[in-house]
Amino acid sequence: MTNALAEQSLTVPERARPWISGIESMRVTSPLPDSFTHAPDTAARLVVRVEADGRRDALVVGPRTRATYHTDAGRQVTSCTHLRLGPGAARPLLGVAAVDLVGRAVPLRELPSRTARRLARELAALREEEFTARLAELLPPPADTSRSRLLRAATAALSTHRDRTASAVQDVARDLSVSERQLRNLFSEGVGLSPKHYARIDRVRHVLAHAADARWAELAATTGYYDQSHMTADFRTLMGVPPKAYFTGRLPRATPCEAPAPR
Incomplete structure (x- = not known):
């Protein structure tokens, strides 16, 4: 990671742990580089982005099978919060199999489950300091099958x-x-x-x-x-x-x- 980002790991509430394996908060502290790397990743993530004009959105970013290298000099994101989904969480939370998310970035509100739509609405409205307190309330009870x-x-x-x-x-x-x-x-x-x-x-x-x-x-x-x-x-x-x-x-x-x- 570049020094332009201040990163912080947030505690996952115990009740959310069957669904969420980790939470990372990233805040832009200086101009971002012209190019950046996305390493391969085994997990899908819920990503909440805040732009310089205050606009917020919530995405689902699927597993990545290979690294990608991007340039986007015009992007205005000032902070991101990444919630890594645990194994088996995609279908019950989002209404789709994890394989259908591989290599994709999808607006959370466009996924079919009621939980996905609620998360899209609620997560985008939360401030960073509210995530750990509210997250457990937004997720359904885990089904330990x-x-x-x-x-x-x-x-x-x-x-x-x-x-x-x-x-x-x-x-x-x-x-x-x-x-x-x-x-x-x-x-x-x-x-x-x-x-x-x-x-x-x-x-x-x-x-x-x-x-x-x-x-x-x-x-x-x-x-x-x-x-x-x-x-x-x-x-x-x-x-x-x-x-x-x-x-x-x-x-x-x-x-x-x-x-x-x-x-």
């Missing part, structure tokens, strides 16, 4: 952490007593990605977060790659450039941002 518990267990097993690498997809399916096909269907509906692609993106995001903490070979080993060349190839596929080029600012050509225009 066997399917949702299975999906949470699977995403946890396929995620990379500092002290644990992701499990293999076939091992996760076996441990959860489902077939790999069942696991793929579960992920398509609840996450939007295949289990393999979920784990792949999560590994690259781990590299992005911890590249300053270790040498390349060490980072590759602790992240679960076969070796440094495997990490480099995977990073290049998802980010468009190899790690050394990315972290020294040699990025792909930026394209105009095509965010949905407010109505």
Whole structure:
């Protein structure tokens, strides 16, 4: 992230945690750069934007399978609040499967569920300091089904952490007593990605977060790659450039941002 943004993690109310896995508030503190990067992401997000003229809007931004590089010198956004949806939250909250949101940015009010329309109306009216207090009131009671518990267990097993690498997809399916096909269907509906692609993106995001903490070979080993060349190839596929080029600012050509225009 650029120094033009002041970022803050907000506490997710306990009652909202089955739906929301994290809340990030970003405020523009100085002129934004001409280009910016959206890294691959495994989660859909509700995004509340505030523009310089005070206009507010609420979007749903779906999972991203690869990095995108944008330029938008005319944008006037002064702050954003991102609410990361937990695994399996898209259908019950928004009325659509997560796979239908991949690579898209959609006005929240245009999604079919009553909850989506209420969130679009209420979230856009909230000030940043009101989010944690009001969020739990705006979300329905969680439905803790066997399917949702299975999906949470699977995403946890396929995620990379500092002290644990992701499990293999076939091992996760076996441990959860489902077939790999069942696991793929579960992920398509609840996450939007295949289990393999979920784990792949999560590994690259781990590299992005911890590249300053270790040498390349060490980072590759602790992240679960076969070796440094495997990490480099995977990073290049998802980010468009190899790690050394990315972290020294040699990025792909930026394209105009095509965010949905407010109505």
